[in-house]
Amino acid sequence: MPDDSSTEDQPNVGVLMYVAARSxxxxxxxxxxxxxxxxxxxxQARLMAQVDPDGTRTVTLAARARITKxxxxxxxxxxxxxxxxxxxxxxxDGRAKLVRLTRRGRAVGDxxxxxxxxxxxxxxxxxxxxxxxxxxxxMRLLRPITDPWA
Amino acid sequence: MPDDSSTEDQPNVGVLMYVAARSxxxxxxxxxxxxxxxxxxxxQARLMAQVDPDGTRTVTLAARARITKxxxxxxxxxxxxxxxxxxxxxxxDGRAKLVRLTRRGRAVGDxxxxxxxxxxxxxxxxxxxxxxxxxxxxMRLLRPITDPWA
DNA sequence: CCATGTGGTCAGAGGATCTGACTATCATCG
DNA sequence: CGATGATAGTCAGATCCTCTGACCACATGG
Numbered sequence: 001m002p003d004d005s006s007t008e009d010q011p012n013v014g015v016l017m018y019v020a021a022r023s024x025x026x027x028x029x030x031x032x033x034x035x036x037x038x039x040x041x042x043x044q045a046r047l048m049a050q051v052d053p054d055g056t057r058t059v060t061l062a063a064r065a066r067i068t069k070x071x072x073x074x075x076x077x078x079x080x081x082x083x084x085x086x087x088x089x090x091x092x093d094g095r096a097k098l099v100r101l102t103r104r105g106r107a108v109g110d111x112x113x114x115x116x117x118x119x120x121x122x123x124x125x126x127x128x129x130x131x132x133x134x135x136x137x138x139m140r141l142l143r144p145i146t147d148p149w150a
Numbered sequence: 151m152p153d154d155s156s157t158e159d160q161p162n163v164g165v166l167m168y169v170a171a172r173s174x175x176x177x178x179x180x181x182x183x184x185x186x187x188x189x190x191x192x193x194q195a196r197l198m199a200q201v202d203p204d205g206t207r208t209v210t211l212a213a214r215a216r217i218t219k220x221x222x223x224x225x226x227x228x229x230x231x232x233x234x235x236x237x238x239x240x241x242x243d244g245r246a247k248l249v250r251l252t253r254r255g256r257a258v259g260d261x262x263x264x265x266x267x268x269x270x271x272x273x274x275x276x277x278x279x280x281x282x283x284x285x286x287x288x289m290r291l292l293r294p295i296t297d298p299w300a
Numbered sequence: 301c302c303a304t305g306t307g308g309t310c311a312g313a314g315g316a317t318c319t320g321a322c323t324a325t326c327a328t329c330g
Numbered sequence: 331c332g333a334t335g336a337t338a339g340t341c342a343g344a345t346c347c348t349c350t351g352a353c354c355a356c357a358t359g360g
Contacts, residue, residue, distance in 0.1 A: 013270065014174035016289035021168035023296035043347065059307060071348050073308070095307045095356045120163065126295055127288060135288050138281055139166035145276055146173035193316060209338060221317050223339065245325040245338040 024119055031115035037108045039082050047075045055098030174269055181265035187258045189232050197225045198234060205248030
């Protein structure tokens with residue numbers, strides 16, 4: 001939405017953050033595709049990234065991705081059919097199912113994580129360690145007033 | 151896409167940036183709706199924010215919003231029908247048309263800009279002036295390695 | 301054991317995006 | 331000045347993603 005100043009010489013901080021975050025995400029997605037998951041869409045990948053090692057309920061995935069449970073279920077269906085996740089009954093709750101990464105899904109996720117880590121190292125190299133630390137701290141400080149779920 | 155760690159206690163810097171940028175955008179969009187533009191979707195608003203005071207070509211809007219010219223044209227159609235933008239011939243190029251904000255569109259954009267500016271002032275108040283300045287500088291430094299269009 | 305809440309699914313609809321193909325105009329270069 | 335390649339825009343078709351509303355099954359707390 002109107003984030004102004006993207007038409008100016010100096011975009012505002014919010015726009016710059018958006019650009020940086022997006023570049024990170026794009027690299028991660030490229031890694032996903034490079035890892036062989038050519039049939040995974042960016043949206044599916046974004047949801048897959050929210051799956052915990054021990055499995056996560058669909059409603060939880062939906063909350064983390066800020067989408068409805070129906071949309072999340074739709075995406076999980078696709079990921080399941082493609083073999084990246086599986087649904088197992090939740091032993092703690094008869095209504096629930098846990099979405100878990102398959103071996104294949106885990107491989108894709110690991111590839112993405114590695115690329116993100118590598119990109120952040122590049123940031124640190126470019127900014128210097130001190131500035132990178134300050135950036136991390138500042139973003140953590142900012143979180144309480146920007147993250148409605150934190 | 152897999153931006154990892156959003157499932158950990160401490161999301162990585164990229165995720166935090168995404169959250170912050172998104173909160174800014176959400177506030178701006180709320181302001182758009184509050185300004186009476188209840189028929190404008192977030193996507194339309196995002197495109198409208200890219201229109202220069204003197205008008206901008208559809209292809210340029212598309213490039214700035216990182217979408218195809220077809221998608222941009224589709225959105226401009228809707229905004230034009232709703233009365234927020236108008237298309238005028240580009241005097242410098244017979245093929246081109248300039249997309250310009252109408253008076254109504256300008257009012258909406260101004261409302262959004264005001265809210266963004268206000269939000270950034272809140273950030274500064276929360277972080278302190280020094281840290282805010284450092285953040286802005288860091289983000290500018292980061293831009294060359296994250297913005298493929300910069 | 302009933303009332304309320306929660307996890308999940310089904311059905312239907314709309315919005316946003318893409319690729320491919322096409323026309324009109326511009327710009328360049330011989 | 332004419333031919334050639336690039337650019338602005340549109341049309342057509344398809345796909346993907348998201349939502350609302352309704353519904354069922356199970357859980358939890360009086």
